[in-house]
Amino acid sequence: DITNAQILIFPGVGSFGVCIENLNKKGYFEPLKAYVSAGKPFYGICLGMQSLFEGSEETAGLKGLGVVPGNVGKFQDPNVSIPHMGWNSLRIQKNAPMVSDFKSLEHRFYFVHSFRASPTAQNKDWILSLTDYGSPENTFISSLQMGKVAASQFHPEKSGQNGLSFLSAFLKQATMVDLPEVVNVPCEGRTQLAKRIIACLDVRSNDAGDLVVTKGDQYDVREKQEGGDVRNLGKPVELANRYSDDGADEVTFLNITSFRGDVVDAPMLRMLELTSEKVFVPLTIGGGIRGYTDSQGVFHSALDVASAYFRSGADKVSIGSDAVDAAEKFRGDNIKDGTSCIEQISNVYGRQAVVISVDPKRVYVNSKDESKHTVLEVEDGKLCWWQCTVKGGRETRDLDAFELAQACEELGAGEILLNCIDKDGQNAGFDIALIGQMKKSVSIPVIASSGAGNPQHFIEVFEKTNADAGLAAGIFHRREVGIDEVKNAVIGANIPCRPI
Numbered sequence: 001d002i003t004n005a006q007i008l009i010f011p012g013v014g015s016f017g018v019c020i021e022n023l024n025k026k027g028y029f030e031p032l033k034a035y036v037s038a039g040k041p042f043y044g045i046c047l048g049m050q051s052l053f054e055g056s057e058e059t060a061g062l063k064g065l066g067v068v069p070g071n072v073g074k075f076q077d078p079n080v081s082i083p084h085m086g087w088n089s090l091r092i093q094k095n096a097p098m099v100s101d102f103k104s105l106e107h108r109f110y111f112v113h114s115f116r117a118s119p120t121a122q123n124k125d126w127i128l129s130l131t132d133y134g135s136p137e138n139t140f141i142s143s144l145q146m147g148k149v150a151a152s153q154f155h156p157e158k159s160g161q162n163g164l165s166f167l168s169a170f171l172k173q174a175t176m177v178d179l180p181e182v183v184n185v186p187c188e189g190r191t192q193l194a195k196r197i198i199a200c201l202d203v204r205s206n207d208a209g210d211l212v213v214t215k216g217d218q219y220d221v222r223e224k225q226e227g228g229d230v231r232n233l234g235k236p237v238e239l240a241n242r243y244s245d246d247g248a249d250e251v252t253f254l255n256i257t258s259f260r261g262d263v264v265d266a267p268m269l270r271m272l273e274l275t276s277e278k279v280f281v282p283l284t285i286g287g288g289i290r291g292y293t294d295s296q297g298v299f300h301s302a303l304d305v306a307s308a309y310f311r312s313g314a315d316k317v318s319i320g321s322d323a324v325d326a327a328e329k330f331r332g333d334n335i336k337d338g339t340s341c342i343e344q345i346s347n348v349y350g351r352q353a354v355v356i357s358v359d360p361k362r363v364y365v366n367s368k369d370e371s372k373h374t375v376l377e378v379e380d381g382k383l384c385w386w387q388c389t390v391k392g393g394r395e396t397r398d399l400d401a402f403e404l405a406q407a408c409e410e411l412g413a414g415e416i417l418l419n420c421i422d423k424d425g426q427n428a429g430f431d432i433a434l435i436g437q438m439k440k441s442v443s444i445p446v447i448a449s450s451g452a453g454n455p456q457h458f459i460e461v462f463e464k465t466n467a468d469a470g471l472a473a474g475i476f477h478r479r480e481v482g483i484d485e486v487k488n489a490v491i492g493a494n495i496p497c498r499p500i
Contacts, residue, residue, distance in 0.1 A: 002031040007174045008040070011157070012047025014350045016072065016115070017059030019047050033065045041148040041174035043167075046113060049144060049151035058115050068144060069122035072115045077134030081445040081468055083114040083352045083414050087194040087249055087498040088142075088154075090129035091187040096145050097180060098169040099128060104187040107162050108194060108498045109142075109154035110282060112315075112352045114414075116140035116153065132190040145182075148174055158282050158315065160244075192496040195462050196469035197486050198447060199243035199476050200252045203236050203268070203287075211267050213239055213477060214256075234477060237274045243476065244279040246483040247500040251279060252417075252471065254318065254357070255287030256392065269312045276313025285309045286318025286357055286417075290341055302341035303348060310349065317345060318355040318417055321390035324397055327407035331399075336411060346412030351444075354415070356408045359393055360386035360401040360434070361421040373400040376433045386420070386434055393421050401434065402441040409442050416442060417471070420450040425474060427453025429460060436465040447471050454481060455489035462495050 002008065010032070012019050023029040036042050036052065044052055053064045056072035064072075075082050087108040092099050111131070119127055119141055128150070131142035143152040150170055156163030173179065201213045213234045240251045255268050272285060289309075291301045306317045319341055326340035336343060346354045362384040368375040373385040386401040405416050418438055420431040430451045438446050445468035448461045452472040461467050475481040483500075490497040 002028060002035050005035070006041065007043075007171070008032075008035060009043045009045070010048035010051070011045040011155075012049075012051060013353065014047060014348055015058055016047065016050055016056035016064070017062055018348065019051055020059070020062050020064060023051075029065070033067065036065065036067050036149055039147045039149060042150065043170050043174075044144075044151035045157070046153060046155055049153055050113075050115065050117060052144070052151055053117055056115060067149075068117075068126050070117060070120050072117050074115055075133065075138050077138045078443070080134035080138070082443055083112055083445065084116070084133050084193065085112045085352060085415065085445050086110070086196050086468065087159075088131050088133065089191040090131055090142055091189065091191060092129050093127050093184060093186055094145065094182050095185050096128060096182045097173050097176075098145055098150060098166065099143075101165055101169065102162070104129075105189050105191055109152070109156070109159040109162055109166070111142075111154045112282070113153060114351065133193060147179065148176075155282075158280060160280050163280060194249070194496045194498045195458075195467075195490060196249040196447075197247075197458070197483055197490070197497065198250045198252055198469050198471040199240075199246075199248040199483065200254060200449070200471050200473040201236050201239055201477075202254050202256050202473060203271070204256045211236060211271065236271050239477065240275045240283075241278050243483065244281055247487055247498070248281060248483050249469070249498055250282045250284065251275070252284040252286065252318070255285065266308075269308060272309060272312040272314055282315040283313055284316040284318055284355055285314040286320065286355070289317045289319045289345075290322045301344060303344040306341075306345045306349070306353075310353070316353050316355050316415070318357045319413075320357040320359060323356045323358075323408050323413070324388050324390050324399065324404060326411060327404045328397065328399060330407045330411055331403065340411055342408055342411040342413050346414065351412050351414035354413045355417050355447075356405065356413045356415070357417045357419065358401050358404055359389045359419050359421060361389055361393065361396070363387045374402050374437065376437060378431075378433045389421065402437060405438060405442050409444050413444065415445045415447065417447045418449055423451030426451055427475065429453065429457045430465075430467075430470070432461065432464050435461060435467050439465055439467065445469065452481075455486045458486050458490055459493045459495065462490065463493070 050072045052068045053072050054066045055064050089105050089108050092104045126144045126146050128143040128145040132139050156166045213236050293299050322341045364384045365371050371385050375385045388397045388399045388404050423431050430448045435448045447469040448467040449471040458470045
């Protein structure tokens, strides 16, 4: 099939080693190498681009396809979050047809990767664009093109209209009989990773059994009157489509009822499938990402559950209570045995696919000596630490938010979704002390959540904590604040952000 293909698109997620080993195991390696080496129409995406190189530091000693000179290596700047995750722009190096509709340093695309290919004298003829992240040593090849062979480190299928246009340009190029002459047009300046604005949809069934988007007040999602039903703020697929059209950089679904039963019949899977048909930005799904036994008595691992979500259109899975269990075990024995849900999923799909949802609550103390945990000063000079909770905030553990996040990063998580029960639904602003300390505690990206009430709150959290993203739910659902209002305010404050 590879040999006879007229056009070949090779998307890839996960680790370099797993990718190359699977290509070899299935007998695809040599036919694929021959296809690309012959200059046939080919487009590699993310890991599909990295596989074109000679090898990767991610899996030392394992040879890549070797079509493009050079090796893939780690990012070197300790002052930036890894993975490089979010919307960055390009420095276009050629006047090729694939990039004729885009402007350097302006149009943004979605990246998510921990390793990158560096530009060298040996591969300079392949380079279509470069992208910057942190120090100059971190500048990497963001797209390649030679003849009808092309590749990108970014995900066009998750880059909104820009990505769809890029894919269309590749397909047009693939069918050309004669390609136009390409001239080098180096671009100076530096690209900047944008702060992400994320729309979150808390999804659960109401008392009538319908799947609805709801929003809690300190995690209570029912109307205040006695016997009140679950707050219904809309249908999840319709809202996700609206937020994508409004400019959300990502959409997150949190399944707060954790449906059980046979996974293939789970309503969340169908919801993801319908959403991914029209929404071309990253989708995260959380809730119920753990091993379980179905109605036929068959056990499904956390990896099985995550895989079902990925096949239905999810790009990342968010793990909550089970992450606390995994962190406690790891902190107790300091052993990574591959059995935790975090390890199972990240070992196959890569750490960028695993988000840890941290649900802490404040515990106030009179002095820093009163607790063994990290105690910080908050509003009005009060002191507190942030205790981890499980089961939707109903139970607490003797573990603070920073200990949890550090353990999960060590186990293979790629991002922290940082909530705060005390701030949830209050519209009084994010927990700046909590988020600022979290950014100092981990090297993976941190999403600020809980408490947003107006655009200034996003500006404040970005300026004071350097959070990688800001998330909101209720203010978007109720149309109290528009995503465009938030983005315009953030851009107006000279903070890099993807425009509408």
